[in-house]
Amino acid sequence: METAVVENPATSKDTRWKLLTATMRRHGNRPHALIESLHTAQEAFGYIDDVAMKYVAESLRVPLSKVYGVATFYHYFTLKPQGKHTCVVCTGTACYIKGAGQLLQAMEEKYGVSAGETTEDGELSVLTARCFGCCGLAPAAVIDGAVAGKLTVAETLERLDKVIGK
Amino acid sequence: MTPDELKTTAEKQREAVGKYPHRVHVCMAAGCISSGSDKVKDALTDELKKAGKDKCCLVKGVGCMGLCSAGPLVEVADSVAGNSVMYKNVTAEDVPALVASLEGKPVPHLLLPKDIPFFTAQHKIVLENFGLIDPDTIADYIMMGGYEALNKALTDMGPAEVLHEVTASGLRGRGGAGYPTGLKWSTVAKAGGGQKYVICNADEGDPGAFMDRSVLESDPHRVLEGMAIAGFAVGANAGYIYVRAEYPLAVKRLKNAIRQAERSGLLGQNIFGTPFNFKIDIRLGAGAFVCGEETALIASIEGLRGQPRPRPPYPAVSGLWGCPTLINNVETLANIPPIIRKGGKWFASIGTEKSKGTKVFALAGQVNNTGLIEVPMGIKLRDIIFDIGGGIPEGRKFKAVQTGGPSGGCIPEQHLDMPVDYESLASVGSIMGSGGMIVMDESSDMVDVAKYFMEFCMTESCGKCVPCRAGTAQMHDLLARIMEGDATMRDLALLEKLCDLVKNTSLCGLGMTAPNPVLSTLQYFREEYTSRLLDGGGNGRHPKTAAAAEVR
Numbered sequence: 109m110e111t112a113v114v115e116n117p118a119t120s121k122d123t124r125w126k127l128l129t130a131t132m133r134r135h136g137n138r139p140h141a142l143i144e145s146l147h148t149a150q151e152a153f154g155y156i157d158d159v160a161m162k163y164v165a166e167s168l169r170v171p172l173s174k175v176y177g178v179a180t181f182y183h184y185f186t187l188k189p190q191g192k193h194t195c196v197v198c199t200g201t202a203c204y205i206k207g208a209g210q211l212l213q214a215m216e217e218k219y220g221v222s223a224g225e226t227t228e229d230g231e232l233s234v235l236t237a238r239c240f241g242c243c244g245l246a247p248a249a250v251i252d253g254a255v256a257g258k259l260t261v262a263e264t265l266e267r268l269d270k271v272i273g274k
Numbered sequence: 275m276t277p278d279e280l281k282t283t284a285e286k287q288r289e290a291v292g293k294y295p296h297r298v299h300v301c302m303a304a305g306c307i308s309s310g311s312d313k314v315k316d317a318l319t320d321e322l323k324k325a326g327k328d329k330c331c332l333v334k335g336v337g338c339m340g341l342c343s344a345g346p347l348v349e350v351a352d353s354v355a356g357n358s359v360m361y362k363n364v365t366a367e368d369v370p371a372l373v374a375s376l377e378g379k380p381v382p383h384l385l386l387p388k389d390i391p392f393f394t395a396q397h398k399i400v401l402e403n404f405g406l407i408d409p410d411t412i413a414d415y416i417m418m419g420g421y422e423a424l425n426k427a428l429t430d431m432g433p434a435e436v437l438h439e440v441t442a443s444g445l446r447g448r449g450g451a452g453y454p455t456g457l458k459w460s461t462v463a464k465a466g467g468g469q470k471y472v473i474c475n476a477d478e479g480d481p482g483a484f485m486d487r488s489v490l491e492s493d494p495h496r497v498l499e500g501m502a503i504a505g506f507a508v509g510a511n512a513g514y515i516y517v518r519a520e521y522p523l524a525v526k527r528l529k530n531a532i533r534q535a536e537r538s539g540l541l542g543q544n545i546f547g548t549p550f551n552f553k554i555d556i557r558l559g560a561g562a563f564v565c566g567e568e569t570a571l572i573a574s575i576e577g578l579r580g581q582p583r584p585r586p587p588y589p590a591v592s593g594l595w596g597c598p599t600l601i602n603n604v605e606t607l608a609n610i611p612p613i614i615r616k617g618g619k620w621f622a623s624i625g626t627e628k629s630k631g632t633k634v635f636a637l638a639g640q641v642n643n644t645g646l647i648e649v650p651m652g653i654k655l656r657d658i659i660f661d662i663g664g665g666i667p668e669g670r671k672f673k674a675v676q677t678g679g680p681s682g683g684c685i686p687e688q689h690l691d692m693p694v695d696y697e698s699l700a701s702v703g704s705i706m707g708s709g710g711m712i713v714m715d716e717s718s719d720m721v722d723v724a725k726y727f728m729e730f731c732m733t734e735s736c737g738k739c740v741p742c743r744a745g746t747a748q749m750h751d752l753l754a755r756i757m758e759g760d761a762t763m764r765d766l767a768l769l770e771k772l773c774d775l776v777k778n779t780s781l782c783g784l785g786m787t788a789p790n791p792v793l794s795t796l797q798y799f800r801e802e803y804t805s806r807l808l809d810g811g812g813n814g815r816h817p818k819t820a821a822a823a824e825v826r
Contacts, residue, residue, distance in 0.1 A: 140576050141577060142577035142578075143557070143574065143577050170577075177579055182562050183561035183562060184519050185560060185561075199481070200482050201482035201639070201679065202644075205712060205723075237520060238481050238561065238563065239481035239520075241478065241484030241488075241520070242342075242484070243342075243636055243710075243712075244345075244644040244645045244646075245345075245644075246638060246644075248308070255304065256308065
């Protein structure tokens with residue numbers, strides 16, 4: 109997770125940096141590869157930090173301000189490290205009608221984190237997404253990458269307790 | 275691949291599949307996978323091996339079977355008897371019983387009757403291969419007549435004839451606005467200049483819509499074929515699919531499909547031995563609803579912030595990197611291969627006078643059968659919700675159906691007998707939209723629904739033009755105050771004024787349609803607004819309103 113300790117991503121032995129370099133090279137280091145590169149960076153590190161943004165800016169010859177602009181414009185990119193476990197609650201229309209708000213409220217009551225926050229011990233991040241397209245299974249959430257559908261409050265909390273090992 | 279090789283591949287695959295007396299199809303679309311269908315499929319493979327039946331029974335992971343609420347779905351087909359049965363809510367524990375039933379009677383408690391309206395009232399064109407083919411196997415698609423349309427277009431027809439068929443079909447854009455596809459194609463075909471592009475818009479941002487995801491997950495080759503035909507007709511040699519990063523499975527299957535098509539020579543250089551070249555690349559979206567707007571989508575492919583620009587020039591004249599660009603929605607492109615195969619006239623015979631063909635809807639919300647359906651245009655909303663959808667759960671009362679997502683509106687009971695087509699939906703204050711259909715029952719609070727959509731538009735506004743950026747925020751504020759019982763008649767009047775302003779002065783579709791949910795709920799459920807107002811003479815539903823009424 110600590111990308112900040114790396115001095116020069118271009119010469120780093122870290123495979124995660126190599127992945128990013130490869131993505132940019134595949135697009136000929138052209139400016140239009142910006143979003144693709146940020147996707148690779150986020151996939152590799154879990155989030156996009158200043159070092160990664162500067163590296164992408166230099167490699168693609170795009171002003172850093174523009175890289176920051178793009179990284180903050182799109183909701184999918186996050187500039188903050190995530191917790192060890194993540195729970196992304198779908199807030200699409202179907203999930204909303206079927207009680208996604210209650211799931212979020214219950215999580216806030218139990219773990220003290222609202223949407224977009226991470227618990228103090230760094231164990232759990234609660235996030236929201238616009239729509240997973242699993243509307244047939246509303247309300248849905250993605251817990252550590254696995255979609256869970258037709259959730260109730262009790263079931264959600266039980267699943268979360270299990271993943272964070274409480 | 276030559277046309278002859280295409281035929282041999284199809285025959286070989288038919289033979290390979292046909293030699294099994296039994297076939298088990300397990301739904302492997304995102305919905306069923308999250309209910310555990312991948313485990314069911316593994317268990318089936320193991321159990322068949324254990325029972326020594328793996329030589330006579332084929333297990334195949336297939337695309338979406340539609341009825342997501344009853345997933346995981348499994349279909350067991352008997353090619354000797356020529357029938358098949360469908361099972362619902364199958365778990366890995368049920369697998370031994372399923373395997374044992376192969377030569378005997380079906381397992382009764384899992385049985386899902388296939389003669390219910392959910393299946394019988396549908397008319398499948400886009401979804402014709404769903405539940406039948408393995409999306410990760412190109413030969414399966416070819417077996418069902420896949421890439422025949424591309425072959426026909428390239429070898430028997432010319433670009434002009436393809437354009438003619440598409441125009442004759444009367445197909446209209448399935449992304450929401452309903453612009454005639456043939457006209458759009460002709461404009462791009464007529465545009466001068468060398469380099470042209472085809473873009474497939476798979477940035478399905480409407481919350482509550484999952485048609486495009488299902489098409490990409492269940493039948494990705496259909497979209498590739500549609501794009502290649504479009505490229506041939508308009509004179510483009512490159513295409514991009516702009517797909518949401520939130521759909522990892524769709525991206526994975528698309529990537530695999532592109533690789534397979536390239537390897538088979540169905541994409542790339544000299545397709546079917548003709549001079550036509552076409553390559554397709556994937557671009558990932560990054561969670562911005564506004565990127566569904568074509569100029570914003572183009573900006574995003576160029577690596578910029580997804581902000582729309584004023585039109586004209588339209589992308590058909592100046593699009594991606596300034597080149598003429600054709601942008602079509604996934605479902606529009608998925609309609610192309612059958613149109614070319616069977617002719618525009620055949621397609622035009624389905625549907626209503628102005629809306630031809632079928633439409634795929636994602637049926638969700640407070641309705642018994644949630645899932646993916648395809649119905650002919652002109653069907654009644656009531657038939658969709660009460661026959662196909664099976665009505666409202668637990669005997670509650672229907673209140674409204676929301677179509678078109680944040681750009682659409684809520685349609686109340688009195689309009690349920692209206693035919694579903696572009697014009698009718700617009701006439702009652704909603705839009706066809708991309709196909710999300712959310713059913714709401716009496717427990718839904720319409721002001722809250724309007725506020726929900728306004729919050730969506732507020733956060734998704736790209737911030738470029740003032741009416742949308744500031745207007746949506748102000749409207750959201752007003753709605754929040756109405757919800758809290760803190761507003762007056764003047765606030766409601768201001769809200770209506772703002773709706774009008776934002777609708778008429780915004781730069782792109784996002785802002786222009788953002789007031790729709792408010793306008794339509796105001797039109798049909800005005801009482802829910804006024805009853806919350808401090809001076810509205812309402813019933814004081816909110817404690818604060820009640821307290822204020824007492825003081826008076």
